[in-house]
Each structure stands twice: as structure tokens, then as C-alpha cells.
Amino acid sequence: MEPAAFQALCKQKKVCVLVPTYNNEQTVGQVIRDVLEYTDQVIVVCDGATDSTPEILKQFPQIDLVSYLPNKGKGYALRQGFKRAVDMGYDYAITIDSDGQHFAVDLPKFITALEEHPAAVIIGVRNMDQASVPGKSSFGHKFSNFWFWVETGLKRNDTQSGYRLYPVKLLERTSFITRKFEFEIEVLVRSSWRGIEMAEVPVRVFYAPREERISHFRPFKDFTRISILNTFLVTIALLYIHPRDFFRSFKKKNSVSSSASSYSRSMNPTPSKPSR
Numbered sequence: 001m002e003p004a005a006f007q008a009l010c011k012q013k014k015v016c017v018l019v020p021t022y023n024n025e026q027t028v029g030q031v032i033r034d035v036l037e038y039t040d041q042v043i044v045v046c047d048g049a050t051d052s053t054p055e056i057l058k059q060f061p062q063i064d065l066v067s068y069l070p071n072k073g074k075g076y077a078l079r080q081g082f083k084r085a086v087d088m089g090y091d092y093a094i095t096i097d098s099d100g101q102h103f104a105v106d107l108p109k110f111i112t113a114l115e116e117h118p119a120a121v122i123i124g125v126r127n128m129d130q131a132s133v134p135g136k137s138s139f140g141h142k143f144s145n146f147w148f149w150v151e152t153g154l155k156r157n158d159t160q161s162g163y164r165l166y167p168v169k170l171l172e173r174t175s176f177i178t179r180k181f182e183f184e185i186e187v188l189v190r191s192s193w194r195g196i197e198m199a200e201v202p203v204r205v206f207y208a209p210r211e212e213r214i215s216h217f218r219p220f221k222d223f224t225r226i227s228i229l230n231t232f233l234v235t236i237a238l239l240y241i242h243p244r245d246f247f248r249s250f251k252k253k254n255s256v257s258s259s260a261s262s263y264s265r266s267m268n269p270t271p272s273k274p275s276r
Contacts, residue, residue: 075183
């Protein structure tokens with residue numbers, strides 16, 4: 001899909017691109033330039049950056065900027081971006097990380113998938129088998145996918161990917177409790193619990209060499225927070241969500257069976273006995 005066609009569809013379907021950023025001065029400028037080649041419907045959330053990011057963002061007057069201090073976490077930044085998107089009249093937001101690991105050239109894939117899944121969270125699935133993937137990312141990928149399955153009963157290929165399309169208008173009234181990296185797990189689980197579809201598209205990913213890589217993920221602290229969240233979500237799933245879904249499935253099955261039986265009787269009425 002050509003950039004002009006993508007831009008037209010973004011306007012038609014009310015889609016924006018959302019870029020959360022925190023101290024990514026080396027990459028954020030290029031990420032925004034790449035995105036602007038496809039659309040000018042761009043929201044950037046500057047999550048309390050203390051490097052030169054705020055100065056870099058001034059070079060892009062065409063973006064809609066949300067900025068605040070101090071840093072509050074990626075989840076909080078995404079939630080602020082969702083709110084701004086809805087306030088501006090958008091129905092969907094495609095989130096792309098500002099560290100350069102995602103490619104803007106994959107943006108059209110989300111619009112194509114949106115045609116078939118207009119009420120879904122669409123996840124950009126990365127190839128996690130390539131040699132450049134850091135060990136902690138590979139472990140987190142498997143860890144997250146497993147707990148998502150426990151909490152929802154659904155198997156998905158990349159529940160940690162930050163490259164996603166969210167139906168922000170549909171999520172407007174969903175309550176969230178997290179503000180850090182674990183938000184990207186919470187939003188998928190809560191969306192699934194609400195019956196929102198999960199779709200996937202393949203995307204490319206780039207991991208810079210270790211000496212050049214900038215990551216704000218803190219393995220001990222953030223895995224601890226994620227583990228606490230998963231404990232909370234699993235408890236809700238086991239005590240409420242799974243029993244609720246089982247009851248709904250059982251009720252629906254009985255309703256369908258009853259309807260089929262009634263239809264069969266109406267089509268094949270029992271013949272009346274002849275009068276003597």
C-alpha cells in the first residue's frame with residue numbers, strides 16, 4: 001500500500017499513529033519522520049523526558065504533542081495517548097515504539113487487517129527467532145504468552161509486542177490499574193475479557209547491537225511488577241472470568257439446542273388421532 005493510500009484510509013477510518021517516548025533522543029526523530037511519510041495524524045506522548053527529546057519534538061509542528069513531567073511510565077503514556085486520540089475524534093490508534101525497533105513501512109498491514117477486523121486489537125507479531133533478539137526479550141515473550149493463555153484461554157504469538165492497533169473508542173470505558181510496562185499485558189487481558197477480538201499481523205523488528213541499545217526496561221523491577229499483575233489477573237480469571245464464560249457457553253448451547261428442537265417440532269407436527 002502506497003503512503004498516499006494509507007493516509008486516505010487513516011482519514012476515512014479515523015486512525016492515528018501514537019508514539020510514546022521517554023529519553024530516546026537518538027532514535028525518536030527518525031521514527032517520527034518515517035511515520036510522517038505515511039500520515040500526518042500523529043500523536044506523540046513525551047513521558048517526562050530529561051534528555052534532548054523535548055527539543056527534537058519541536059522540529060515537528062505537525063504532530064499533536066502531549067507532554068508532562070515527571071516520567072510516569074509507558075502504560076501511563078499510552079493511556080494519555082488513548083485519551084487524546086478519542087478527544088480528537090479518532091476511533092483507532094496504531095502504537096509504535098520510539099526506540100527504532102519497529103518499521104513504519106509495516107503500518108499499512110494494520111489498516112489491511114482492520115478491514116477484516118474492525119473491532120479488534122491487532123498485534124504486530126515479531127520474529128523472535130532471529131539471532132539479534134536479546135535473551136531477556138525472548139524470555140519475556142514466552143513468559144507473557146503463557147500467562148495470557150492462562151488468564152484468557154487464548155493462545156497468541158506475541159503478547160509483548162508494542163506495535164499494535166487499538167480500537168481506542170471501544171476501550172474508552174475500560175478501567176486500567178497499571179502505569180508501567182505491564183499495561184501492555186493488562187490491556188490485552190481486559191480487552192479479551194470484554195469479548196474484544198484479537199488479531200495478528202507479521203511485522204519486522206530491529207534490535208540494535210548491545211553496545212548501542214537503549215532500553216528503559218528494568219529486568220528485576222519490571223518482571224516483579226508483571227508477576228504481581230499476573231497473580232492478580234489469574235485470581236480474577238479463576239474466580240470470576242472462567243466460571244462466567246463457562247456459564248455463558250452452557251446457557252448459549254442449551255438455548256441453541258432448545259431453539260433447534262422447537263423448530264423441528266414446528267416443521268414436523270405430531271399427527272392428530274382420527275376421530276371415531
